[in-house]
Amino acid sequence: MISCNALISFPLFLLLLLLHGAECEDPYRFFTWKVTYGDIYPLGIKQQGILINGQFPGPQIDAVTNDNLVINVFNYLREPFLISWNGLQHRRNSWQDGVFGTNCPILPGRNFTYNLQVKDQIGSYFYFPSLGMQKAAGAFGGIRISSRPKIPIPFPTPAGDFTVLAGDWFKTDFHKLRRLLEIGHNLPFPDGLLINGHGWNGYTFTVDQGKTYRFRISNVGLATSINFRIQGHKMKLVEVEGSHTLQNIYSSLDIHLGQSYSVLVTADQPPQDYYVVVSTRFTRRILTTTAVLHYSNSFKAVSGPVPSGPTLDIVSSLSQARSIRWNLTASGPRPNPQGSYHYGMITPSRTIMLANSAPFINGKQRYAVNSVSYLTPDTPLKLADYFNIAGVFYVGSIPSYPTGGNAYFQTSVMGANFREFVEIVFQNWEDSVQSWHIDGYSFFVVGFGSGQWTAASRDSYNLRDTVARCTTQVYPRSWTAIYMALDNVGMWNIRSEDWGRQYLGQQLYLRVFTSSNSWRDENPVPRNALLCGRARGRRTRPF
Numbered sequence: 001m002i003s004c005n006a007l008i009s010f011p012l013f014l015l016l017l018l019l020h021g022a023e024c025e026d027p028y029r030f031f032t033w034k035v036t037y038g039d040i041y042p043l044g045i046k047q048q049g050i051l052i053n054g055q056f057p058g059p060q061i062d063a064v065t066n067d068n069l070v071i072n073v074f075n076y077l078r079e080p081f082l083i084s085w086n087g088l089q090h091r092r093n094s095w096q097d098g099v100f101g102t103n104c105p106i107l108p109g110r111n112f113t114y115n116l117q118v119k120d121q122i123g124s125y126f127y128f129p130s131l132g133m134q135k136a137a138g139a140f141g142g143i144r145i146s147s148r149p150k151i152p153i154p155f156p157t158p159a160g161d162f163t164v165l166a167g168d169w170f171k172t173d174f175h176k177l178r179r180l181l182e183i184g185h186n187l188p189f190p191d192g193l194l195i196n197g198h199g200w201n202g203y204t205f206t207v208d209q210g211k212t213y214r215f216r217i218s219n220v221g222l223a224t225s226i227n228f229r230i231q232g233h234k235m236k237l238v239e240v241e242g243s244h245t246l247q248n249i250y251s252s253l254d255i256h257l258g259q260s261y262s263v264l265v266t267a268d269q270p271p272q273d274y275y276v277v278v279s280t281r282f283t284r285r286i287l288t289t290t291a292v293l294h295y296s297n298s299f300k301a302v303s304g305p306v307p308s309g310p311t312l313d314i315v316s317s318l319s320q321a322r323s324i325r326w327n328l329t330a331s332g333p334r335p336n337p338q339g340s341y342h343y344g345m346i347t348p349s350r351t352i353m354l355a356n357s358a359p360f361i362n363g364k365q366r367y368a369v370n371s372v373s374y375l376t377p378d379t380p381l382k383l384a385d386y387f388n389i390a391g392v393f394y395v396g397s398i399p400s401y402p403t404g405g406n407a408y409f410q411t412s413v414m415g416a417n418f419r420e421f422v423e424i425v426f427q428n429w430e431d432s433v434q435s436w437h438i439d440g441y442s443f444f445v446v447g448f449g450s451g452q453w454t455a456a457s458r459d460s461y462n463l464r465d466t467v468a469r470c471t472t473q474v475y476p477r478s479w480t481a482i483y484m485a486l487d488n489v490g491m492w493n494i495r496s497e498d499w500g501r502q503y504l505g506q507q508l509y510l511r512v513f514t515s516s517n518s519w520r521d522e523n524p525v526p527r528n529a530l531l532c533g534r535a536r537g538r539r540t541r542p543f
């Protein structure tokens with residue numbers, strides 16, 4: 001059967017036909033993105049933003065499980081640029097991840113075509129610019145991956161599907177924020193919050209009374225956890241970063257940096273306008289912003305006090321986190337999401353513990369993992385690895401357990417074997433909430449607990465129905481434990497989603513390795529790979 005997307009070109013179609021016989025590849029979707037500066041006024045004052053095709057936030061990506069996305073990014077900025085894809089797994093293909101550990105920057109006036117496949121994925125994610133502090137200027141946008149038509153979703157098709165990109169915002173120019181970090185400060189407290197690029201009541205979601213809508217909310221901010229709620233309405237949680245959840249009802253939802261949630265909201269209230277509210281969580285000063293939920297038959301503008309949400313309280317956040325569980329009978333990208341194995345039945349072969357800290361090194365504020373503050377090399381790690389360029393990094397340059405020693409700079413790469421099943425404990429001794437993200441993977445968040453993690457902490461794990469996701473929070477003076485099947489060969493970024501911390505060293509790379517050298521396990525270097533640093537002038541192997 002030929003089921004090619006009509007978008008693919010005829011010669012390519014013929015080639016695919018030759019290669020694959022009558023059975024065609026998964027559909028292709030093509031995008032051309034022009035990245036430019038542009039004036040934006042999100043908090044009422046003019047700022048230099050980064051726009052994609054003239055838009056802030058950037059355009060939405062809509063895809064279906066297994067689609068191939070061909071995204072040609074043209075950099076019209078006066079500085080290098082890269083886009084990364086929060087939550088896309090890039091199976092066998094860390095070449096497309098778009099962080100400096102895997103890709104050379106797209107230089108001003110140049111372009112790079114990402115070839116991604118959203119293989120075996122569903123759910124809500126976002127993309128963002130990964131270099132410098134460009135994320136403080138825009139160039140982020142929503143990604144939604146729908147199930148294939150024949151795979152049932154565990155709720156009726158909503159009447160509408162809204163993307164909510166929310167997060168803190170700074171009035172300070174992003175170059176200035178970067179300089180602040182570089183001279184040894186952390187970021188200041190944010191100036192406000194935005195919803196889809198707008199401040200107070202600047203954005204409107206229009207609904208018809210009686211209908212149910214999906215809201216996909218991502219925290220695209222730089223520094224603070226947020227709480228999301230809708231005046232007078234309940235939210236039914238249905239999906240977390242690709243996992244269909246038990247459909248619990250919440251009146252508000254904590255969303256930590258880099259996280260994404262889908263909720264269903266029924267417009268079942270009297271026809272008027274309601275506040276959609278986002279406020280900062282765990283901050284002494286509380287920032288709040290609102291958008292409008294507008295009933296199409298409404299005759300009354302938003303009114304009354306903006307509903308307040310939880311602020312400093314951690315216990316309620318923790319119990320909400322524990323209540324978020326997987327619906328074991330719901331389909332995922334495939335009808336049987338767990339396949340023939342269940343994460344709780346496997347004993348990890350190895351425990352890794354990652355402890356964050358905020359040391360001063362040479363009198364400057366830095367951030368570290370297991371005492372190592374990540375030092376950006378001159379050549380992407382993935383390219384150095386591929387071309388066997390010595391001296392860029394070495395595997396094992398970060399301990400797998402905190403040492404308690406003095407902090408130091410290092411291009412930290414942890415080694416791991418393909419098909420290992422690992423337990424990773426994020427240990428947080430600081431007073432702030434941490435948010436950790438792992439590229440290329442979806443992991444099972446098996447436990448949250450306070451104090452020091454010990455082997456006995458395992459007794460409290462949820463080995464039955466926790467969600468698989470790509471970003472998890474770690475509460476102050478607490479730990480979070482995850483299980484992860486290392487089924488994706490590549491060089492993968494593990495990072496703080498707190499952007500100042502990430503920029504000042506709270507990140508590392510996990511090199512998931514196999515000696516097989518087979519294209520079944522890892523894609524070859526792309527023909528269009530950009531080469532820089534000590535990889536400049538090397539030849540990529542032809543396909």
Ligand SMILES: *[C@@H]1O[C@H](CO)[C@@H](O)[C@H](O)[C@H]1NC(C)=O
Binds near residue numbers: 072114
């Ligand atoms: C830049 O864009 C052109 C098409 O305009 C494309 O052929 C080329 O492969 C792109 N360059 C890279 C490095 O992807």
Ligand SMILES: *[C@@H]1O[C@H](CO)[C@@H](O)[C@H](O)[C@H]1NC(C)=O
Binds near residue numbers: 153155245248
């Ligand atoms: C789980 O998913 C199934 C299958 O789609 C659905 O019928 C059921 O209502 C869901 N259960 C809960 C508690 O969300």
